[in-house]
Amino acid sequence: MRRLRIMVACLVGACAFGALAASGASAALPELGRCVKSATKTGAFTRSKCVAIAKKHNGEWEWEPGPGAKKAVKELLNSAVLETTTHEKISCANLQLSGEYTGAKTDKFTKFLAQGCENVTHHTVCYTNPLAPSIIESEVPLVGELGFVPGSKNETNPFVGWDLKSENSSVPIATFFCGEAKGMITFMLEGSVIGRVTKTNIMEPAFGITFKQAAGIQALTAFIGGSEDVLKLAEKPFGSTETITNQAALAGAGALNDEEPLEIKAKV
Numbered sequence: 053m054r055r056l057r058i059m060v061a062c063l064v065g066a067c068a069f070g071a072l073a074a075s076g077a078s079a080a081l082p083e084l085g086r087c088v089k090s091a092t093k094t095g096a097f098t099r100s101k102c103v104a105i106a107k108k109h110n111g112e113w114e115w116e117p118g119p120g121a122k123k124a125v126k127e128l129l130n131s132a133v134l135e136t137t138t139h140e141k142i143s144c145a146n147l148q149l150s151g152e153y154t155g156a157k158t159d160k161f162t163k164f165l166a167q168g169c170e171n172v173t174h175h176t177v178c179y180t181n182p183l184a185p186s187i188i189e190s191e192v193p194l195v196g197e198l199g200f201v202p203g204s205k206n207e208t209n210p211f212v213g214w215d216l217k218s219e220n221s222s223v224p225i226a227t228f229f230c231g232e233a234k235g236m237i238t239f240m241l242e243g244s245v246i247g248r249v250t251k252t253n254i255m256e257p258a259f260g261i262t263f264k265q266a267a268g269i270q271a272l273t274a275f276i277g278g279s280e281d282v283l284k285l286a287e288k289p290f291g292s293t294e295t296i297t298n299q300a301a302l303a304g305a306g307a308l309n310d311e312e313p314l315e316i317k318a319k320v
Contacts, residue, residue: 082198082212082318083156085117087255101254102317115317122311123152125159127261132166132304134241136285137268140298142178142230142239144169147304149194149216153314157198160219164190164226171230171237178230178239190226193219198316199275201248212252212318213272214261214308215281217244224286233290240286240295245302246272252318259308259316265301 087102089095095111098104102115127149134142145168151161166188169178177185194216201213218225224240231237250260264271274280285300 080117080156082200082210082252082316083117084119084153084198084314084316085115085156086120086313087113087315088116090114102315103253103319117156119153119314120312123154124150124311125153126150126309127161127306128309129261129263129304129306132263132302133265134283134285134300134302135265135268136298136300138298139173139268140285140287140300141172142169142285143172144178144188147306151194153310154195159196159214161194161196161216162191164188164192164194166226169228174231174235174237176231176235178228180226180228182229182232188226188228192223192225194225195219198249199278200318201246201272202276203248203272208319209253210276210318212249212316213246213275214249215244215246215275217281218242231290236290238288238290241283241300242286242297243283243300244281245270245283246275247302248272249308249316252316255313255315257310257313259310259314260305261308262305263302265303268299268301270301 087100090112093112094109095114096106097113098106098111100113102113129147132144132147144166148165149161150163153159169186169188171178179185179187180189197215201211204211224242226241228239229236247261247263270282273282283300284297286295286297288295
């Protein structure tokens with residue numbers, strides 16, 4: 053009888069441990085990584101998407117968190133529009149970010165390039181260097197974080213987003229100017245912005261990414277269960293000693309182009 057009680061206790065403990073392990077695995081998601089072929093056929097997954105689980109751990113595929121040796125990533129947005137809640141609007145034909153993945157949930161960009169930029173509100177060209185009109189550049193390090201975002205109607209396939217911000221919160225994402233001479237305005241883009249990622253749970257050489265906003269309010273302002281963090285656009289007219297800061301939001305769609313195929317795993 054005593055031996056039976058010990059066996060039951062062990063079984064209960066094993067089940068609890070299994071549940072805890074499964075919970076831990078889910079808590080790690082979403083996660084960037086690679087679904088790779090298992091040489092010994094002892095993988096955890098039966099297919100190359102690393103979603104269908106091999107219950108006996110005899111699958112041909114295994115999940116490896118994080119990027120491989122090829123970590124480079126380039127983000128490209130077309131028709132990027134930045135708008136404030138006071139209806140200040142700045143548009144760029146395209147926005148490019150260059151950097152690399154730094155982990156299973158993180159990336160880092162060291163080059164910011166926006167082309168064809170203008171202040172739509174005041175009909176003026178925007179730039180970083182007056183000798184290169186309509187071009188905004190910055191080498192302020194920007195860091196990204198992966199997380200779940202609201203919006204999905206399917207609990208088994210949640211939406212995922214990248215949150216992008218300056219590595220140093222006291223340093224603006226980008227500083228630029230619009231207009232000339234006494235009509236020039238200095239702008240500083242601060243805070244963070246979340247874009248929704250598409251093409252999850254499949255190995256791909258690129259992910260889609262979309263930023264949506266309405267009247268200066270971002271569609272996604274926080275991860276599920278996370279704190280709110282939004283963009284802000286500070287502006288200082290020529291000769292003024294006062295800086296005015298307003299909430300801002302970004303609209304645009306494009307892709308994250310990877311150096312090698314990767315997967316953003318959002319479900320087990």
